[in-house]
Amino acid sequence: MSKYSKDNENIKGKRMSDWKTVKIGDICEQINGVSYKPADVYDSLNENATVLLRANNIFEDKLNYDELVFVDKKRVSDIQYMKKGDILICASSGSKHLVGKAACLSEDKELTFGAFCKVLRPKTVNPEFIKHYFFSPSYRTEISRLSEGANINNIKAADLDNLTLPLPTESEQKKIAKQLDKCIKIINNQKRSLEKYDLLIKSRFIEMFGDNKYPKISISEMIEGKVPSAKKLFNKTDEIKYIDISSVDNKINEIVGYTEYIFEEAPSRAQQHIRKNDILISTVRPNLKNIAINRLDYKETVASSGFCVLRPKCVPEYLFVAVLQDKFTSDMVAVTTGANYPAIKDSDVLNYEISNPPLKLQQQFAAFVQQIDKSKFAVQKSLEKTETLYKSLMQQYFA
Structure with missing residues (x-):
């Protein structure tokens, strides 16, 4: 019997059915985010400003510190400064898939958060335990149910407070948190291994094709042309697999999921029909790093209009x-336009020039990538197994 199994049996032996059911509002304090105007924003951090987090700073159940906003401290009340153990939640978004995503602040930092987010601050519950509830399938299912049919994609304060979960004793909370944290640590290590493989591929690319060794041509010359409109290919009742920004894992540059719809019920952004080996580049900031190659071999796959889709005629x-190179991303950031919704145009991507090495060298590079992908595949399978275990434990504890 594995260590996880033994720990789990010990916890189950405590008669989980005896755990009391509590509301989130009884064990956590809910805090609203900071409202501010453009005049309250600074270009950089200084003695008058503090870091403000937004929904885009929540990714994969963790906080990232890209695309930060620096807001005047005068706009921030004492209670709106985050504390270690706080749960930051996306409370409002243009996409229902993003509403409810959450991350826990695991360290002491001077941070606040914007008005489209909320913070849940643990009061009478172990912070290390309760954070896992907000990563659980039970929580995501309930958030999806609450947003069904809503015209505005947001979570009401009362809905958050009324979420319920089974609550074990304080000592059991610590044991469960420790067990789940072990799973998370293994998952993070496996993801870091995948990132290292990707860095190896990028390094090989620079070694073979960097320093302007070969003449440059525009990306438009390396692709077949505009991908077909999904509206022309599908009937209203056809079942499709829809890919949007949240479907792309920008740590491993792969499509990690999709949402199934009847075509007529899919988001209006579901406009581009894609096929295997198409390359998807997000055109909206702050998601320009969301770049993936489609390895799904489904004829009914449809991508959001928020992607520029490249159909290669090269390797x-x-x-x-x-397009995974840091220079490409930074150059795209430099040409974004639009104050409220900064974005790049498809033409910005298509007119971008990259090296055009001989086909034989492209094929040699592809062979190297394919060898690395075999190693990545083994790590990916192990990662999926650990993630399945983690989800199973969360379903058991929080359902």
């Missing part, structure tokens, strides 16, 4: 890694 692996 797909070569073009894919070319």
Whole structure:
């Protein structure tokens, strides 16, 4: 019997059925985010400003510190400064898939958060235990149910407070938190291994094709042309697999999920029909790093209009890694337009010039990528197994 199994049996032996059911509002304090105007924003952090987090700073159940806002401290009340153990939740978004995503602040930092977010501050519950509830399938299912049919994609304060979960004793909370944290640690290590493989691929790309060794051509010359409109290919009742920004894991640059719809019920953004080996580049900030190659071999796959889709006529692996380079992303950030919704145009991508090495070298590089992908596949399978265990434990504890 594994260590996880023994720990789980010990916890189950405590008669989980005896755990009391509590409301989130009884064990956590709910705090609203900071409202501010453009005049309250600074270009950089200084003695008059503090870091403000937004929904885009919540990714994969963790906080990232990209695309930060620096807001005047005068706009922030004492209670709106975050504390270690706080749960930051996206409370309002243009996409229902983003509403409810959450992350826990695991360290002491001077931070606040915007008005489209809320913070739940643990009062009478172990913070290390309760954070896992907000990553659980039970929580996501309930949030999806609450947002069904809503015209505005947000979570009401009362809905958050009325969420319920089974609550074990304080000592059991600590044991469960420790067990789940072990799973998370393994998952994070496996993800870091995948990131290292990706860095190895990028390094090989620079070694083979960097320093302007070969003439440059525009990306438009390396692709077949505009991908077809999904509206022309599907009937209203056809079942489709829809890919949007949240479907792309920008740590491993892969599509990690999709949402199934009847075509007529899919979001209006579901406009582009894609096929295997198409490359998807997000055109909206702060998601320009969301770049993926489609390995799904489904004829009914549809992508959001928020992607520029490239259909390579060159070697797909070569073009894919070319647009993964940091220079490409930084150059795209530099040409974004729009004050409220900064974005790049498809033409910005298509007119971008990259090296055009001989086909034989592209194929050699693709062979190297494919070898690395075999190693990545083994790690990915192990990661999926650990993630399945983690989800199973959360379903058991929080359902």
